[in-house]
Amino acid sequence: MENNDERRATSAGAYTVPRNDPATPDGAGAVSGAVAAPAKVHAVAHPPLASHRECPLPHALASCPQADTLSPAVRYGELFVDVQHSGLFADSKTFPDCIPGCDPERIVASYRQSRIEPGFCLADFVQAHFTRAIVPDSHYVSDPAHTLREHIDGLWPVLTREPVAHPPLSSLLPLPHRYVVPGGRFGELYYWDSYFTMVGLAASGRGDLLLEMARNFAYLIDTYGLVPNGTRNYYLSRSQPPVFALMVDLLEREQVASARDFLPQLRREYEFWMDGAQALCPGCAHRRALCLPDGAVLNRYWDDRPCPREEAFLEDVQTAERSGRPHHLVFRDLRAAAESGWDFSSRWLDLPLAGHPADLATIRTTAVLPVDLNALLWHLEMRLATLCGQAGDADADHFLAAAQRREAAIRQYMWDAAAGIFVDYDWCRGTQRPCLTAATMMPLYLGLARAEEAAAIARAVDARLIDAGGLATTELTSGQQWDHPNGWAPLQWLAVRGLARYGHDGLARDIAQRWLATVAGLYARECKLVEKYRIEATGERARGGGGGEYPLQDGFGWTNGVASALMALYGDLPATCLNA
Structure with missing residues (x-):
């Protein structure tokens, strides 16, 4: 059970959506990336989102003087809800990223007055008061004569953004240094994406960008x-897998900066993830920390707002409607899955009955203690222990003890000895999740696994997760984008380097070559790299992945980064691999 304070907090954020939403009128079809033509799309009477008091930001942000943290849903209230319900934009992310033409309070006041007037047109109103955020094009005409390596090196400047003037009252968060974006609809900095991008920047000799990106995260x-999650103010209620310590490790390996330079920020990030942990009683949770019945403390993903995600508003409303559960609980679990980076996957869903697909409406992310998250926090505790020791800080022993307790808990609750894999743990049901996923590789990547555990994992992964084009995300084919048959670059990197760390070089090389053949095969045919790939086929038969809430994106930051780093390790693939 969650503690009572948390139950009261989540209940206060409930958001009721009407069951009979009118359809978008004829002639007002969704327009990709732009406000629709001024067809007569009328405002619809939907209840406003929960208020700012009911959907609070963390206390540290509520009084943050450095930047505007008021998100579009809170700022625009019923106007935001009506636009997102109207179908004016094909992508729910478009309106939250729009730039207001004048003071938002004036816009809202004007909307409340004008929407009741005869002949009011919502599309006209939005077009008159907002400008679509201009994201520099991450696509360019590729030179078919360029090798994959040349293409990736040429993409870094295309995906690099300079710190520019912050658009007043927009959702974009300002940054002081240059950074690399993923590409496509993702025109801002994203957290865990950036680590894998930075791995590739290191392989390309771009130590300058490595340091600037790390300074942005600090x-x-x-x-x-x-x-x-990303540098939009509607992401401020959640983070992503805590890889800042890995970024700092990378800087030190590349001799760009000392890890001790970032000790204050590493400590503060740890405090964020462990907020409330010291006061927890067994069986209780607070935000991201949970105390198991034996007193062991582990972590989960969470989000501080129990409302629809602003960048996927209509999708979340529809999922909650279908769930049969209190909507605020569904919204919380959807947002928590977005914090995981695995949005979405069967990892977070009730397992489907035979013959039935996995249903996103069964999502219960906050009930799951993820093995990869806890391995990352173990690594952070170990690094804090080392860096504090180097600095003569008395907290070194505290962090080392915390790491030792976490390692014991991971092994007790997340090691499936019969299957020979690390799994997630369902703390509400007191059982291990039975599915093998690529998250089992994180303890190897970080050095937490024992040699015999790594050997068992290598056997299980070789038998159950390897496909023609690389490492599968999970065994289950669900229609969600973080499930089979999709493969993702970051998981290939974790697997390849994790296996190699424990001496399983043959399997590591096999995964790397399969993945590179997949990436290079699609590049040879279409001269681009994409966000995810289907891995049933490789070489010239390779194709981009499916599923998810948005079309396949190209660019693409972490694919470029992992491909560059793998080629640096294993060399370019011979033509025979590309034609497999």
């Missing part, structure tokens, strides 16, 4: 008390 921690 700035975010100093300013907001966390690294948000």
